[in-house]
Amino acid sequence: MGGLIWFVQLVHYPLFDAVGDDGFAxxxxxxxxxxxxxxxxxxxxxxxxxxxxxxxxxxxxPRALPVAGLALLLVIHASTLWLQVPRHRELAAGxxxxxxxxxxxxxxxxxxxxxxxxxxxxxxxxxxx
Numbered sequence: 001m002g003g004l005i006w007f008v009q010l011v012h013y014p015l016f017d018a019v020g021d022d023g024f025a026x027x028x029x030x031x032x033x034x035x036x037x038x039x040x041x042x043x044x045x046x047x048x049x050x051x052x053x054x055x056x057x058x059x060x061x062p063r064a065l066p067v068a069g070l071a072l073l074l075v076i077h078a079s080t081l082w083l084q085v086p087r088h089r090e091l092a093a094g095x096x097x098x099x100x101x102x103x104x105x106x107x108x109x110x111x112x113x114x115x116x117x118x119x120x121x122x123x124x125x126x127x128x129x
Contacts, residue, residue, distance in 0.1 A: 001046060002118030004039070009104070009111045016091065016100045024095035032088050047073060053124075061128050069120050076113040079106065 019027050050073050053066035087103035090096055 001042060001114045004042075005107075005111050005114045009107055013100065013104045013107060016095075016103070017097055019095065021095045025092060028088065028091040028095075032092065043077075047077075058128060061124060065120060065124050065127070069117055069124075072113045072117050072120070076110050076117075079109040079113070083107075083109065 016024075016028075050066065050070045053061075054063075054070065056066075083106040084103060087099050087106065090099040091103070
C-alpha cells in the first residue's frame with residue numbers, strides 16, 4: 001500500500017483535473033468502482049494482518065511495533081472514511097477543482113500513514129529476523 005499510495009498521491013489524483021468536465025462524473029464513478037476492486041481486498045488483508053500481529057507470540061518483536069502499526073492503520077481508515085470518500089462522492093457528481101484539491105491535500109494523511117507503516121513493517125521484519 002505504501003507504493004500504491006505514492007502513485008495515487010503524485011500521479012493519479014492530480015490528473016483528475018486533466019480529465020475535463022465532459023464525462024467527468026462517469027469517469028469518477030468508474031474510477032471509484034474499479035479502484036475499490038483493487039484496493040478493497042488489499043486493505044482488508046492489511047487490516048487482518050495488522051490485527052493478527054497483535055496475537056503472534058514472539059519474544060523478538062516488541063509489542064509496541066504492531067500496536068503502532070494498527071494505530072496508523074486506524075488513522076488511515078478514518079481518513080479514508082471521513083475525508084477521501086466524501087471528496088470522491090463530490091467528484092462523482094461532476095468535476096470540481098476545489099474537491100480535487102481537497103482530495104489531494106487530505107490524502108497526504110494516508111500517504112504519510114502508509115509510508116510510516118512501510119517503514120514499520122521493514123523494522124518488524126528486521127527485528128524478528
